[in-house]
Each structure stands twice: as structure tokens, then as C-alpha cells.
Amino acid sequence: MTTTHVAVGSRPHSAEAQPGENYLNCSHGLKSWLLTLDHKRIGVMYLIATLGSFLLGGIFALLVRTEHLTAGKTIMDADTYNQMFTLHGAVMVFLFIIPAIPAAFGNFVLPIMLGAKDVAFPRLNLASFYFWIAGAVLAVVSIAINAPDTGWTFYTPYSTSTATSVIPVVFGVFILGFSSIFTGLNFIVTIHKLRPKEMGWFQMPLFLWGLYATALIQILATPVLAITLLLLILERSLGIGIFDPALGGDPVLFQHFFWFYSHPAVYIMILPAMGIISELITTYSHKHIFSYRFIAYSSVAIAIFGFLVWGHHMFTSGQSSLLSMIFSAITFSVAIPSAIKVFNWVVTMYKGSIDLKTPMWYALIFIWVFSIGGLTGIFLGTLSVDVHLHDTYFVVAHFHYVMFGGTVMALLGGLHHWWPKMFGRMYNERWAQVATFLVFVGFNLTFFTQFVMGSRGMPRRYYMYPEEFTNWHVASTWGSYIMAAGFVLTAIYLLRSLAKGPIAPMNPWGGATLEWQTTSPPPHYNFDGDPPKTGDPYDFDRVKYDPETGSYYHEPLRG
Amino acid sequence: MTAHSAAHAEHPPHLAHHFETPVQQFESGKLGMWLFLGTELLMFGGLFCAYAIYRANHPDIFLYAHQFLDKKLGGINTVVLICSSLTMAWAVRAAQLGQRALLVLMLLLTLACAGGFMGIKYVEYKAKFEHGLLPGTHYVAQTDHGHGGDHAAPGHEAAAGEAAAPHAAAGDAHATPAEGDAVAHEMAADEAAAHALEVTPTPPVSAADAPKIGRAAAAPGTFRPGPEPTTDGHGPAAVPANPQIFFGIYFAMTGLHGFHVLAGMIVITWLLVLSLRGTFGPDYFTPVDLVGLYWHIVDLIWIFLFPLLYLIH
Numbered sequence: 001m002t003t004t005h006v007a008v009g010s011r012p013h014s015a016e017a018q019p020g021e022n023y024l025n026c027s028h029g030l031k032s033w034l035l036t037l038d039h040k041r042i043g044v045m046y047l048i049a050t051l052g053s054f055l056l057g058g059i060f061a062l063l064v065r066t067e068h069l070t071a072g073k074t075i076m077d078a079d080t081y082n083q084m085f086t087l088h089g090a091v092m093v094f095l096f097i098i099p100a101i102p103a104a105f106g107n108f109v110l111p112i113m114l115g116a117k118d119v120a121f122p123r124l125n126l127a128s129f130y131f132w133i134a135g136a137v138l139a140v141v142s143i144a145i146n147a148p149d150t151g152w153t154f155y156t157p158y159s160t161s162t163a164t165s166v167i168p169v170v171f172g173v174f175i176l177g178f179s180s181i182f183t184g185l186n187f188i189v190t191i192h193k194l195r196p197k198e199m200g201w202f203q204m205p206l207f208l209w210g211l212y213a214t215a216l217i218q219i220l221a222t223p224v225l226a227i228t229l230l231l232l233i234l235e236r237s238l239g240i241g242i243f244d245p246a247l248g249g250d251p252v253l254f255q256h257f258f259w260f261y262s263h264p265a266v267y268i269m270i271l272p273a274m275g276i277i278s279e280l281i282t283t284y285s286h287k288h289i290f291s292y293r294f295i296a297y298s299s300v301a302i303a304i305f306g307f308l309v310w311g312h313h314m315f316t317s318g319q320s321s322l323l324s325m326i327f328s329a330i331t332f333s334v335a336i337p338s339a340i341k342v343f344n345w346v347v348t349m350y351k352g353s354i355d356l357k358t359p360m361w362y363a364l365i366f367i368w369v370f371s372i373g374g375l376t377g378i379f380l381g382t383l384s385v386d387v388h389l390h391d392t393y394f395v396v397a398h399f400h401y402v403m404f405g406g407t408v409m410a411l412l413g414g415l416h417h418w419w420p421k422m423f424g425r426m427y428n429e430r431w432a433q434v435a436t437f438l439v440f441v442g443f444n445l446t447f448f449t450q451f452v453m454g455s456r457g458m459p460r461r462y463y464m465y466p467e468e469f470t471n472w473h474v475a476s477t478w479g480s481y482i483m484a485a486g487f488v489l490t491a492i493y494l495l496r497s498l499a500k501g502p503i504a505p506m507n508p509w510g511g512a513t514l515e516w517q518t519t520s521p522p523p524h525y526n527f528d529g530d531p532p533k534t535g536d537p538y539d540f541d542r543v544k545y546d547p548e549t550g551s552y553y554h555e556p557l558r559g
Numbered sequence: 560m561t562a563h564s565a566a567h568a569e570h571p572p573h574l575a576h577h578f579e580t581p582v583q584q585f586e587s588g589k590l591g592m593w594l595f596l597g598t599e600l601l602m603f604g605g606l607f608c609a610y611a612i613y614r615a616n617h618p619d620i621f622l623y624a625h626q627f628l629d630k631k632l633g634g635i636n637t638v639v640l641i642c643s644s645l646t647m648a649w650a651v652r653a654a655q656l657g658q659r660a661l662l663v664l665m666l667l668l669t670l671a672c673a674g675g676f677m678g679i680k681y682v683e684y685k686a687k688f689e690h691g692l693l694p695g696t697h698y699v700a701q702t703d704h705g706h707g708g709d710h711a712a713p714g715h716e717a718a719a720g721e722a723a724a725p726h727a728a729a730g731d732a733h734a735t736p737a738e739g740d741a742v743a744h745e746m747a748a749d750e751a752a753a754h755a756l757e758v759t760p761t762p763p764v765s766a767a768d769a770p771k772i773g774r775a776a777a778a779p780g781t782f783r784p785g786p787e788p789t790t791d792g793h794g795p796a797a798v799p800a801n802p803q804i805f806f807g808i809y810f811a812m813t814g815l816h817g818f819h820v821l822a823g824m825i826v827i828t829w830l831l832v833l834s835l836r837g838t839f840g841p842d843y844f845t846p847v848d849l850v851g852l853y854w855h856i857v858d859l860i861w862i863f864l865f866p867l868l869y870l871i872h
């Protein structure tokens with residue numbers, strides 16, 4: 001392997017950058033960003049774009065919650081309400097939570113963690129970003145024309161009979177699918193072909209296992225969504241009748257097709273988040289991850305199980321009871337790899353030297369909240385209980401505990417963890433912890449109340465509700481306001497740190513993986529000269545603190 | 560990258576900066592292409608799945624409606640595409656060996672075959688459009704109860720002549736009486752089975768719901784129950800309810816495939832331009848190789864589509 005690295009180092013265009021030069025300032029102007037092939041810049045553009053979508057989806061969410069302050073009409077009529085929850089779901093799922101972690105952090109970190117200069121196909125990577133932009137534009141156009149009101153699932157016959165502009169948003173999602181496929185394809189090829197020879201599969205950081213498992217799902221499931229959405233567009237525009245019973249079609253077939261993608265898509269959302277948590281727990285415990293192989297295998301196991309459980313969304317759609325039982329049983333078994341991860345994270349912390357920085361707080365919140373979300377998933381996977389809880393706020397609370405409490409908390413943890421690396425500045429730790437507290441309290445107030453309402457029979461997506469639910473709804477809405485305050489605070493101190501934050505050292509947290517062994521922010525080619533040799537990715541014995549620079553550093557690899 | 564582009568002269572011209580060797584770059588491209596082809600198969604997989612479900616639920620529809628497809632033209636198209644795969648594979652070899660003239664010739668032949676395929680497809684589509692053999696609400700009931708007749712299936716004379724596949728001419732007016740009866744039997748049985756399973760048909764949608772299409776005016780409403788099934792298997796072959804389902808699947812599958820052929824023609828044209836410039840040789844033939852893989856998949860999908868749609872039995 002030495003020879004290969006010598007070859008890289010000897011190439012003039014990878015010569016050491018000027019002192020102080022990094023990927024942010026090595027070239028200037030809007031064009032140098034919009035046409036960049038640098039995975040780090042593409043990652044940053046994705047970060048801005050997906051967080052922008054998060055803001056948009058969040059505004060829709062706040063409007064929905066505000067509407068529920070009273071049992072009757074509060075601020076909008078029923079049709080607008082239908083549009084608002086549809087847009088909240090569609091924007092959050094397709095524009096934010098599916099792409100956010102892989103496309104933003106994955107793009108930024110994956111090649112650096114491998115010691116590579118870029119992903120395998122930089123042009124495809126940029127194209128994938130513009131596919132995302134095109135999909136997002138179409139979705140926004142549909143909002144401008146006449147926002148869809150079908151729910152984010154576009155179930156037939158809602159989506160074939162509504163007068164709202166379903167086709168632009170569905171076509172937008174179709175294009176977003178390509179963005180997702182190309183990102184996944186790029187990551188798989190990068191991990192296979194650009195991984196240094198001395199880094200075996202089990203010497204990869206666990207975040208890469210999470211991204212790899214995610215990419216497998218993106219490749220295998222998204223094409224099925226693509227054809228489903230094409231058929232839906234044909235159904236709506238030409239009336240081909242494939243989902244229309246009046247023409248001999250089958251509306252439940254749409255649900256099967258849709259969930260064949262969209263259930264695995266749930267794991268597209270959570271697997272990279274779990275990868276981040278594995279990194280955070282071990283880094284802030286300054287202790288080797290417990291049971292590396294089980295965590296790595298469990299990511300792949302979740303990806304595989306994820307393909308075999310879609311029918312649990314259709315327990316009440318007239319599916320045969322034998323099929324429902326099989327889907328229910330497989331659904332339960334997803335709990336096994338998920339629990340393996342949770343137990344291993346907890347054991348990693350045991351006797352670790354825990355540093356309660358903001359990312360670690362988010363990791364702890366993740367474990368707590370994700371466990372609630374996961375265990376309530378077992379309730380819903382139980383056939384008899386699901387008949388009662390189907391389409392109630394219990395389901396809404398469950399998937400928000402997993403998607404929001406899981407993925408978004410991990411995303412926030414990752415954002416704080418890699419922020420100094422991405423932008424070279426430290427944020428204010430105290431304000432960060434205040435914001436974390438607000439988000440945690442607000443989140444639980446918003447969604448725990450919904451578990452209660454759901455178990456008492458409050459159906460989801462309803463505009464009005466019986467008076468008895470008023471207090472719960474009001475509490476939930478206030479929770480969402482507290483959470484919003486936490487996010488606004490987060491945005492303020494993060495943006496402020498860009499201008500006024502202290503300069504970040506190379507390794508402020510004591511991370512052991514390769515991205516902490518290059519400058520903050522990294523140079524254009526990720527490392528000045530050859531990337532350091534890698535061995536065990538979590539060898540914290542080599543990571544020492546230097547009080548003079550306030551940074552950790554790696555002792556040279558022995559042997 | 561712009562800052563560093565001057566240094567590119569130092570290493571092989573086609574090696575991107577982030578790869579260490581041309582072999583690594585080639586292998587990455589190849590793996591990427593195979594993954595992409597995997598996604599293509601899964602995308603078509605959705606349609607094959609829909610095909611399997613509807614054919615299992617309504618075998619009578621498929622048996623009836625497939626007669627309106629032109630087996631002769633479909634067969635010719637299959638041969639044309641297989642030939643184009645041969646010329647494409649030959650083009651890859653020519654690129655690897657640096658035989659520029661041969662490479663250009665083979666790419667041209669591949670393009671010609673692809674164009675021929677699309678031309679024949681156009682003729683087939685045109686006939687379907689003219690006779691109202693269209694999906695969903697656009698379908699026009701066929702007055703001749705599936706006997707093809709002289710206008711609905713232009714290729715039937717030829718089909719009747721195909722002694723090698725007597726049943727391929729199912730329901731054809733020119734088929735021998737014995738064959739016709741056999742088919743009628745088969746269809747009646749299927750019909751009865753289908754009706755036994757089926758829920759009462761949905762009432763016709765009001766005329767206002769049926770979109771404009773002038774042709775549909777001939778058949779008011781969108782639901783078209785066929786005549787009562789003939790249980791004895793004689794008399795006119797039964798027209799099953801909802802034959803338009805078949806055409807929905809036919810157009811979705813062949814349309815998506817045709818779109819892929821068009822996309823292939825565009826990239827082959829791009830290869831042709833590059834070949835004329837002499838870009839490819841023993842050191843660099845990755846694009847030809849990868850487009851070749853893509854083209855073979857497009858061919859392969861058609862090889863499955865042809866029997867599934869044209870040769871139903």
C-alpha cells in the first residue's frame with residue numbers, strides 16, 4: 001500500500017496546499033460553488049438545502065399544530081388544513097429527512113473517513129444535487145399552483161380524484177428518487193473501490209456501515225417507487241386504470257407498491273442516523289465502541305428486514321390474515337438488530353470517560369427517544385392492537401419519535417459534532433446546551449401527548465376533534481412552540497459562530513477517525529499530503545490531549 | 560479543481576484526479592454501471608409485478624387482448640434488437656482493439672437497428688391508436704369480439720400462416736375451426752373462473768367523468784362489460800370485461816422500454832461522435848463498454864416483454 005500512497009503524493013496537483021488554504025477558500029465566486037465537483041462543497045450545499053426544507057416543513061407543522069389549539073376552526077379552513085399536513089409530510093420526508101444525513105454529512109465525511117480525495121463519481125454527485133433541486137422546485141411549484149391534499153402517501157383514490165395539483169409534486173418526488181439513487185450508487189462504489197487496501201471492511205468507521213446499508217436500500221427500493229409514481233401519473237393524466245377499480249384496477253396495489261419503497265425508506269432515514277450515534281457515543285465516551293461487528297452487521301440486518309415488512313402498513317386494508325401474521329412476525333424481528341445497537345451503545349458508555357458536550361447530549365436523547373419510538377412500533381406491529389391504533393395519533397407519535405426523535409436528534413448531534421470540521425469555527429457550548437434542552441422538552445411535550453390522544457381514539461389527519469382532547473392538543477401545540485424556539489436558538493448561535501466563533505482546532509472532541517486527523521476545515525484534497533495510516537478506527541489509546549492547542553492529536557501508529 | 564488542472568498532463572489523460580490507477584477508475588465505472596442496471600431491473604420489476612398480478616387475476620383479459628398485438632412485427636423487432644446487441648458487443652471489442660473504422664461502423668449499425676426498432680414500434684402504436692386499442696378510459700370496445708378481423712390486427716394473415724405456432728393465432732378469423740374452438744373453450748373457462756372470484760362490477764362511471772377523447776364517445780361510460788360468457792364454449796369468443804387493463808400494461812411496459820431505447824440512441828450517438836474524434840483505444844474504452852452493458856439490458860428486457868405480451872397462450 002505504501003507504494004500507492006507515494007504515487008498519490010508525488011502527483012503535483014495534490015501537492016500541499018498553501019498554509020491556511022482550505023476547501024472553503026481555495027476558490028471564490030458563486031460559480032466555484034454551483035459547478036463544484038468537491039464532495040465537501042456539495043455536502044455543504046445539501047446541508048443548506050435540506051435545512052431550508054426543514055424550515056419550510058417546520059412552518060407547515062407549526063401551522064397544523066396552531067390550527068389544533070381549538071377543537072373547531074382556529075386559523076384555517078378544512079381544505080387548507082389538508083394541504084398543510086400533506087405539505088408538512090411530503091416536504092419533511094422527501095426533501096429533508098431522506099436526503100439530509102446521507103447527502104449532507106455522508107457527502108462531506110465519507111471520502112475523508114476513507115482517506116480518499118472524493119467520491120467515485122464527482123460529476124454524478126453534482127448531478128444528483130441538481131436532481132434534488134429540480135425535484136424541490138417542482139414540489140414548490142405544486143404548492144404555488146394548488147397544493148395537494150392527499151397526505152404525503154398519495155394513496156389512490158385520493159390522489160386520482162382530488163382537484164389539487166398532484167402531478168407536479170409526484171413528478172418532483174420521482175426526480176428526487178433519482179437524486180437518492182445516484183447518491184447511494186456513488187457511496188457504494190466509493191466504499192468498494194476507493195477504500196484504502198489496508199482498511200478492511202471491519203476497519204471502517206461505523207458511520208460508513210450505516211451509509212453503506214442505507215445506500216443498498218436506496219438502490220434497491222427507490223426504483224420501485226419511481227415506477228409506482230410513473231403509474232400514478234399515467235393513472236391521473238391518461239386514466240390507464242391500473243389503480244382504478246372502475247376500470248378493473250386495484251387501489252390496494254398502489255399501497256403495496258408504495259410501501260415496498262416507503263417502508264425501506266424509513267430505514268433510509270434511520271440507518272445513517274444510527275451510524276452517527278455510533279460515532280458520537282464512542283467519541284464522547286473516549287472509549288472503543290463495544291462489539292463493532294454486531295453494530296456493523298445489525299445495520300445490514302435492518303436493511304434486509306426492512307424489505308420484508310411493508311405489509312404492516314396495510315393490516316386494515318383487507319390484506320389476508322395469513323399475510324398479516326407473517327408481516328407482523330417479521331416486523332417484530334426488526335426489534336432485534338435495533339436493540340443490539342442500543343445495548344452496544346449503552347455498554348460502550350459503561351466505564352467510559354464521558355464528556356457531556358452537545359453532540360453527546362443529542363446522542364443520549366436519541367437512545368432514550370428512539371427506544372420509546374421503537375417499542376411503540378412493537379405495539380403497532382401487533383395485529384390486534386394495530387386495529388385499534390391504526391390511523392390514530394398513536395401512529396403519528398410513534399413515527400415522530402423514530403423519525404424526529406431518532407433521525408433529527410442524530411442529525412443535530414452530527415451537525416454539532418462536525419460543525420467545527422466543516423466550517424472551522426466553534427459554537428457556543430452553553431447556548432447549544434440550552435437549545436438542546438428546549439428541543440428535548442418541546443419534542444416530548446409535542447409528541448408524548450399524542451401517544452395519549454391516539455390510544456384514546458383521536459384519529460390522525462382530522463381537522464376537528466371532540467372537546468375532551470382540547471387540553472392534550474393545546475399541550476402538544478405548546479410543545480411544538482418550545483421546540484421551534486430551540487431550533488431558532490440553534491440557528492442563531494451556529495450562524496453567529498461562523499463570524500465570531502473561536503477558530504476550531506484539528507480535533508476538538510478527541511475523535512479517532514480520519515476526519516479528525518486533517519485540518520479544520522480540510523484542504524481541497526482532504527489531507528495535506530498523504531492521508532494518515534489507518535488501523536482500528538476507534539483506537540482511543542493513540543488519541544492524546546494537548547492543553548496548549550486545546551486539541552487532541554494522534555500518536556503515530558506503532559508497529 | 561480548476562486551480563490544479565494544469566497538472567493533469569502528468570498522468571494518463573483520462574484518469575480523474577481522485578483515482579490512483581486507470582484500473583481502479585475502470586472498475587469503479589463498471590461497478591457503478593452494474594448497480595445502475597440493477598435499479599433499472601427493479602424499476603421494470605414493478606411493471607412485471609403488475610403484469611403478474613393482473614394476469615393471474617384476469618387471465619381471460621390477457622388471452623383476449625393479446626390477439627390484437629402483431630406477432631410478426633414484434634418478432635421482427637426482437638430479431639432487430641438481438642442483432643443490435645451483437646453489433647454493440649462488436650463495437651466494444653473494436654474499441655478495445657483500437658479499430659476505429661470498425662468501431663464507427665458497428666456503432667452506426669447499432670443505431671440503425673435501434674432506429675428500425677423504434678420505427679416498427681411506431682407502426683404498431685399507430686395501428687393501436689387508430690383502432691382505439693388504448694389503456695383505461697381511452698379504450699374503444701372492439702366490435703368483432705376479438706376475431707381481429709381485417710382492421711384490428713394487421714399482422715394476422717401472417718400469424719395464421721405460422722404453422723410452427725398454431726395456437727399463436729388464437730381467436731383469429733383465419734385460424735382453423737378446431738383452433739378457434741379450443742381457444743373459445745379456454746377463454747370461457749377462464750371467464751367463468753374470473754367471474755366466480757369477482758365482486759359485482761362497479762357501476763358505470765357517469766359520462767361526465769369520462770374524459771373528452773372523441774373515440775370514447777362510441778362507447779359511453781368507462782366500464783365495458785363484455786357479452787355474457789358462453790359457457791358451452793361455442794359461438795362467438797367471449798369478450799372479457801375490462802380488456803383495457805391489458806393495454807394499460809402493454810403501453811406502460813413497451814413505452815418505458817421505448818424510452819430506454821431512445822436514451823440508448825442518444826448515448827450511442829455521443830459515443831459515435833467521440834469515436835470519430837478518436838477518443839477510444841486500448842487504453843481507454845470505458846464509455847463504450849458501459850453503454851454496451853446498458854444496451855444489452857435494454858435488449859434483455861425486450862426479450863422478456865415480447866413473449867409476455869405477444870405470445871400469451
